[in-house]
Amino acid sequence: xxxxxxxxGKQFKIKKNYIIKVExxxxxxxxIIKLKTIILFNKKNKIIINxxxxxxxxLAKIKKHIKDKKINxxxxxxxxxxxxxxxHRQKLTILKILSIKEKTNGS
Numbered sequence: 001x002x003x004x005x006x007x008x009g010k011q012f013k014i015k016k017n018y019i020i021k022v023e024x025x026x027x028x029x030x031x032i033i034k035l036k037t038i039i040l041f042n043k044k045n046k047i048i049i050n051x052x053x054x055x056x057x058x059l060a061k062i063k064k065h066i067k068d069k070k071i072n073x074x075x076x077x078x079x080x081x082x083x084x085x086x087x088h089r090q091k092l093t094i095l096k097i098l099s100i101k102e103k104t105n106g107s
Contacts, residue, residue, distance in 0.1 A: 001015070001016070001042060001043045001044070001100055002014060002015045002042050002100070003038055003039075003040065003041045003042070003056070003058060003100050004038070004039045004040040004041075005035050005037055005038055005039065005058060006037040006039055007022045007023070007025075007035060007037065008022050008023030008024075009023070010022070010023070011039060014058070014097045014100065015097065015100070016097055016098070016099060016100055017096065017097060018096070018097045019063070019094060019095070019096050019097075020094070020095050020097070021066075021068075021092045021093070021094055021095075022092065022093055022095055023090070023091070023092065023093070024065060024091040024092060024093050025062065025093045025095075027062055028062070029062050029063070029064055029065065030061070030062060031061070031062050032059055032060070032061050032062075032098065033059070033060055033061075033062065033095075034057065034058065034059060034060075035058040035059075035060055038056050038058065041056050041100075043102065054103075055102060055103055056100070056101070056102055056103065057099070057100075057101055057102075057103050058097065058099070058100050059097075059098040059099045060095040060096060060097050060098060061095065061096045061098055062093055062094070062095060063094040063095065063096050064093075064094050065091065065092070065093050065094075066091075066092050066093075066094060067089040067090065067091055067092065068089055068090040068091075068092050069089070070087050070088070070089050071087065071088045071089070071090075072085065072086070072087050073085070073086040073087070073088065074086075
């Protein structure tokens with residue numbers, strides 16, 4: 001069983017116990033969150049696309065917040081003595097997928 005979710009403008013294929021790096025989520029470390037934007041759900045080779053997404057529940061635990069490796073941006077114009085060096089480090093959240101399940105009528 002797997003699912004494809006969207007978070008932070010990117011799509012991720014996930015299974016139970018997967019660890020993924022997503023754009024920063026403003027929650028505390030150790031919190032359990034529900035991932036709501038489910039694009040595709042696969043269970044026993046039956047694929048459900050974009051229908052009844054409220055039927056499925058994906059829980060993930062926030063392991064830690066980190067910064068990605070530095071990306072250097074260099075701008076220059078030849079013969080004009082113009083040079084700029086800018087760096088950027090993206091803030092990320094590491095998630096561990098706890099469960100991917102179909103909600104029953106009772107829950």
